[in-house]
Amino acid sequence: xxxxxxxxxxxxxGFIGSHVVRRFVKKYPDYKIVNADKLTYAxxxxxLTDIEHEPNYYFRRIDIVDKQAVNTLFSEFGFDGVIHxxxxxxxxxxxxxxxxxIQTNIIGTVNLLTAFRDAIPGxxxxxLFYHISTDEVxxxxxxxxxxxxxxxxxxxxxxxxSKASSDHMVRAFGNTYNLPFVISNCxxxxxxxxxxxxxxxxxxxxxxTSKVIPVYGKGENIRxxxxxxxxxxxxxxxxxxxxxxxxxxxxxxNERKNIDLxxxxxxxxxxxxGRALGSSEKLITxxxxxxxxxxRYAIDSSKIRKELGWKPSVSFExxxxxxxxxxxxxxxWLEAIVSGAYSKYYEKMYGNRGPSVKK
Ligand code: NAD
Ligand code: TYD
Numbered sequence: 393x394x395x396x397x398x399x400x401x402x403x404x405x406g407f408i409g410s411h412v413v414r415r416f417v418k419k420y421p422d423y424k425i426v427n428a429d430k431l432t433y434a435x436x437x438x439x440l441t442d443i444e445h446e447p448n449y450y451f452r453r454i455d456i457v458d459k460q461a462v463n464t465l466f467s468e469f470g471f472d473g474v475i476h477x478x479x480x481x482x483x484x485x486x487x488x489x490x491x492x493x494i495q496t497n498i499i500g501t502v503n504l505l506t507a508f509r510d511a512i513p514g515x516x517x518x519x520l521f522y523h524i525s526t527d528e529v530x531x532x533x534x535x536x537x538x539x540x541x542x543x544x545x546x547x548x549x550x551x552x553x554s555k556a557s558s559d560h561m562v563r564a565f566g567n568t569y570n571l572p573f574v575i576s577n578c579x580x581x582x583x584x585x586x587x588x589x590x591x592x593x594x595x596x597x598x599x600x601t602s603k604v605i606p607v608y609g610k611g612e613n614i615r616x617x618x619x620x621x622x623x624x625x626x627x628x629x630x631x632x633x634x635x636x637x638x639x640x641x642x643x644x645x646n647e648r649k650n651i652d653l654x655x656x657x658x659x660x661x662x663x664x665x666g667r668a669l670g671s672s673e674k675l676i677t678x679x680x681x682x683x684x685x686x687x688r689y690a691i692d693s694s695k696i697r698k699e700l701g702w703k704p705s706v707s708f709e710x711x712x713x714x715x716x717x718x719x720x721x722x723x724x725w726l727e728a729i730v731s732g733a734y735s736k737y738y739e740k741m742y743g744n745r746g747p748s749v750k751k
Contacts, residue, residue, distance in 0.1 A: 395448075396422040397518060400471045402456060402504065403478030405429040407586045408524070410439035411624040412475065417443045419628070426469055428454040429478060430496075433735055438725060439585045456500030459507075466511040472518045474508055475631060476501065479558075482589060483528075483551045487683055490550035497554035498561065505565045521573045522631050523562045527616070527643065528552035529577060532686035539577070540692045541639045548684055572636040576626065579643040579691045583620030583711065584718035588729060592712075595654055596719045597726060599661040599672045609681035611651025614688040618644035619711035622704040629702050640700070643691025646708045651676075656709070660716050 397420075404413040404427030417425050425448055429435045443449055450469075454461050456478050478500060480486065480493045505521065512519050530539040531546030545560075547553040565571045582592045598605050626642045634640060648656075658672035696702045706714070719726060727733075 393422050393448075395424045396420075397473060398424040398426070398469050398471050399473045399475060400426050400428060400465070400469065400504075401475045401477065402428050403435070403476075404451075405431055405435035405437050405439060406477065406481070407434070407439075407583075408581055408620055408623055409477040410436075410585055411583070411620050412477065412627050413440060413449070414443050415624045415628060417446050417449045421446075421448055424448055424450065424469070426450045426452060426465075426471070428452045428456070428465060430455045432480075434481065434587050436585075436587075436725075436729070438728065456503055457495045459503045462503045462507045466507040470511065471508070472512060472516055473520045473522070473631070474504060475522045475524065475627065476504055477524045479555070480551070482587075483549050484589075484682065486549055486551035486554070490554075493550050493554040497551075498557045501558040502561050505561060505571065509565060509569050509571050519572055520631065520636065521562065521565075521571055522627070522634075523559065523573060523575045524627065525559050525575055525577045526552065526555050527577050527579045527641065527689050527691050528686065529556040529559060530689075533688040533690055535688065538690045538692035539641060541577075541641055541695055548686055552686075566637055574630055574634040574636060574638055574640070576630050576634075576640045576642050576696075577691075578623055578626070578641075579616035579618050579689060581620045581623050582617055583715050584722070585725075586620070588726060591650065591653070592657065592715060593719060593726075595657050596661065596716055597730070599658065599675060600665070600720070602675065604677040605654055605658075605672075605675045606677055606679040607651060607654055608679060608685060610678065611649060611654065612687075613650050613685060614647050614690070615650070615653075616643045616690050617646045617648060617653070617708060617711075618642065618704060619706040619708075619714075622706055625705070626696060626702050629700050630696070633700050635699075640696040641691045641693050642696055642702075643693040644704050644708065645691075645693070647688075647690050648708070656712060657716070660713060664716055664720060 403409040486493045530543045547556040566573045586593045
């Protein structure tokens with residue numbers, strides 16, 4: 393088959409990245425898809441076992457902070473498109489150790505932008521740098537209003553500040569070097585393959601193993617939840633039809649208080665595990681609040697809906713049920729992470745070397 397496009401997807405072994413990689417590998421057999429990932433604690437090639445042998449799929453173990461490794465990767469493949477998801481992504485980790493977030497999210501993004509700017513002639517009409525960002529760059533809302541694409545940036549955690557910086561660098565490269573780019577800022581994702589330190593998989597796992605469910609503060613904080621496959625479909629549409637230089641907000645119109653979300657999960661888990669209704673609720677424990685905890689995120693996604701015809705296909709409750717089913721059916725996946733077995737395996741397999749899985 394003739395290769396129509398050669399795309400770099402960074403962070404493809406992570407939660408959202410693995411869904412994006414799978415979608416592109418399967419849907420576009422005439423695209424060469426290169427997944428470049430450092431395989432940090434959050435990167436797991438076990439997320440991609442079903443497509444790892446597809447002829448249009450390539451994996452390279454790369455740290456995007458390593459400028460030389462990034463440049464070598466671009467020379468090897470000559471990408472005409474980049475979908476950049478690699479990031480340090482957990483707010484709580486950014487509070488305890490912000491340094492990694494500055495390195496990967498800011499320096500790593502600039503390394504990719506520079507390599508892409510230098511590698512492909514500006515005249516290539518297909519050339520596009522697509523940066524995946526978050527609604528958290530807009531800050532925290534009180535009880536009214538929504539984040540639009542015009543909302544001023546007001547990041548309040550080391551994570552969101554590092555993502556905001558990377559968004560600014562992408563726009564700066566667009567303006568200064570005429571690098572064609574798009575950015576999307578998405579709300580909280582949930583679904584299969586999410587690392588079990590984030591709220592939803594952590595709650596599922598703790599209910600399953602009868603451990604306490606830690607709810608920060610009073611559980612009053614509000615997030616706007618989107619099923620991960622719906623984010624992957626938005627990324628597909630934006631990559632192919634988004635207007636260069638534009639930003640698209642992506643969200644599920646699904647605002648929930650954390651405590652309400654946890655209650656719903658408790659009910660679903662009681663039902664699925666055949667436990668008496670109300671037994672999981674007893675595990676809810678209110679703990680010290682996160683430092684600087686943003687109260688509310690809520691996305692106005694009317695632009696992508698009107699201009700690109702995207703809308704979510706999975707309702708919140710349906711997505712929650714599918715997520716619970718996936719975690720209950722994939723105990724080994726979860727067990728390997730919780731036991732740390734898979735990170736020990738990678739360390740043994742790959743050590744700290746650069747590109748290591750050759751095809
Ligand atoms: P994740 O933490 O599950 O995955 C991140 C991936 O990036 C991992 O595979 C990790 O190994 C890789 N990575 C980290 N540092 C790297 C480095 N230096 N070099 C190469 N690879 C590296 O994150 P996620 O939840 O899948 O998020 C993916 C992207 O989407 C991030 O950019 C995040 O900011 C953004 N986002 C996430 C959400 C969400 O709810 N999860 C919402 C909106 C936007
Ligand atoms: P999280 O999944 O970390 O996503 P983010 O902070 O990027 O929105 O957290 C979602 C919400 O759940 C957030 O308001 C913090 C809260 N939370 C808890 O109450 N308990 C927990 O154990 C975790 C991980 C999060």
